[in-house]
Amino acid sequence: MNFVEELRWRGMLHDIMPGTEEELNKKMTSGYIGFDPTADSLHVGHLTQIMTLIHFQRAGHKPVALVGGATGMVGDPSGKSAERNLLSEDVLNHNVHCLESQLKKFLDFNCGANSAEMVNNYDWFKNFTFLDFIRDVGKHLTVNYMMAKDSVKKRLEGETGMSFTEFSYQLVQGYDFYYLWKEKNCQVQMGGSDQWGNIVTGTELIRRKGSGSAFAITTQLIKKADGTKFGKTESGAVWLDPAKTSPYKFYQFWLNTTDSDAKSWIRIFTLKSQSEIEALEKEHDLAPHLRILQKALAEEITIRTHSQEALLTALKTSDFLFGNGTLEFLNSLSKEDVLEVFEGLPQFTISRNELAGGINATDLLAEKTSVFPSKGEARKMISGGGVSINKEKIADPALILNSENLINGEFLVAQKGKKNYFLISVE
RNA sequence: GGGGGGGUUCCAGAGCGGUCAAAUGGGACGGACUGUAAAUCCGUUACUUCGGUUUCGAAGGUUCGAAUCCUUCCCCCCCCA
Known part of the structure; x- marks a missing residue:
């Protein structure tokens, strides 16, 4: 051809x-x-x-x-x-x-x-x-x-x-x-x-x-089915530089493609042959929720742009954050493994002593770390049911957290919404 | 060089002396639903020690009170030469 x-x-x-x-x-x-x-x-x-x-x-x-x-x-x-x-x-x-x-x-x-x-x-x-x-x-x-x-x-x-x-x-x-x-x-x-x-x-x-x-x-200029601009996410452009967009985010960007976009993008962004693609599409249509196309697309581009290892880390991270991500799982990991899972995600450090004295959730998320830009926003978001600490929704903006809440005696996992994770570690 | 029109919160765009932290739409974020989707519905969208505190290009001024009136300055657009 x-x-x-x-x-x-x-x-x-x-x-x-x-x-x-x-x-x-x-x-x-x-x-x-x-x-x-x-x-x-x-x-x-x-x-x-x-x-x-x-x-x-x-x-x-x-x-x-x-x-x-x-x-x-x-x-x-x-x-x-x-x-x-x-x-x-x-x-x-x-x-x-x-x-x-x-x-x-x-x-x-x-x-x-x-x-x-x-x-x-x-x-x-x-x-x-x-x-x-x-x-x-x-x-x-x-x-x-x-x-x-x-x-x-x-x-x-x-x-x-x-x-x-x-x-x-x-x-x-x-x-x-x-x-x-x-x-x-x-x-x-x-x-x-x-x-x-x-x-x-x-x-x-x-x-x-x-x-x-x-x-x-x-x-062709790449268009999304919904008419919005291709290549932009909440956090801005999706860069090829792993320091600007982590391989995990990069992988997620492709994984989140809509079905109709995935069908055209898999042709554009992968080197798969016509018959390979048709087979994948057939498989996808039988069970759309498995998102076979999106996965194939995301995997190939992540490898080409970053590397096989980067893809594995991205998969592992995705699996924890969206799959069977339980506290037990985190507890079972070593400190290094936890850090690896959270690699490329926003991280903050606070002092162990400060936490020992007890910190309320609003201060922790807005002042000690910059999960939220202001206390007002943190408070509103918490009251709106949009914030979890250690996988558990908190409803009270004044909730006091202390050393007992630490996972592995080291970490707190904060979530803003479902998809935005933040790792807070003590030192 | 001359004439005209403008600069409002993330964007577009109302407001044109008090009831304006500022309509409406979009975007963004969060919730429910779900496939980490689409669509839909709901909520939030300056900061706050919730008493207040700083915003409407900038600096002054008038007024009990200004995004709204006046002065100067800066910037943008259009038309003519």
Whole structure:
């Protein structure tokens, strides 16, 4: 199965420039996707692009991952309703390094001819002067053409306007494509569907400035069935960096997918074959409450993004927190095992003496620890029946806790709602 | 440079001298139900030692009393040149 067919049956393909598929079938081709360093980690939203590169490589082509040290300085207006804040150079550099090391995990950089490659567009922009740029690049495209782009039109029609900086973004990205086409024979650029305009600016530049041809493929933006934004949870974005989103949270994010989303996502975010997926779906429909699809999805992505060990810890933690999580179980664990189960979950320490004297629940949760931001909120939540200590609901905000409540003589387990656990240990 | 319109609690958006910690909607969080789901219903959504205390771009002022009136400043948007 060729690359484009692969994307097609997985439901990933959004738009493809005529002639692209034929070109890819002819020979090994190199193609790139750009990632702008707007943060110090990629998040799950980037996984579609990562998977696209993986499929590209598996189909025998050469994937190039571009980290936008230069484009990140400008700010892509696509999909943004307001002007962005510029990041400082230090922050950008840091972000670029973080992204590079994350991307390395997903692709094979040492497999001969179609080894993956990593580039940073800052390398070819740092010595490009403004005058050279507007003469050599800007001259080839009209403002009329640039203004017709969706990303620009929306902002012109909108309320907040758009700086010249962001208006220029498409030229900068367009030049990237031109540069890679010229220097590295990179003929295809891929990206999310919101990138179509920017990518086409590149192929246009290649046509006009280089009299060459280049191709474009965009992938579907991931949507949730309920229309809300993909990749966000209560606690913010779901990052690929385990320090920002623990593997347990990461696993949980995927496990909590709705049935209909799971059916499309398992095609997009796993490498399972068509028949494997169909078999899983059949199994899932027979017993939806077992969430076979969600589990398969969560497991494969967690392993790819983190590791087999990280998955095991995530499973163990999930099992305790949502399965047969009893106090006896916790009591039977050693201190180290308890800490492992709670790894990646919020933890607090209080002094043993303080607890020995007795602390009321409100003070403990709002003052001694920051389970709640204020006492008022802690009180309201406790009265509303939303708080448990050691798996037992407490109803009285003034309940006094002391050393006798400790599990293993070390820990208190606080729960806000059902899903939010906090470990409080004494020292 | 000239003219106009704005900045209200997480967001959108009412309020336009006291009855305003501020309508309504959304979001978020919690409860019931459940599959750690969806839908639905209910509750909470500035801080508090529950006496009060700080909020409506910022700083002053008028008033018994201001988010609401005045002055200055900062910021945003639109139009004209």
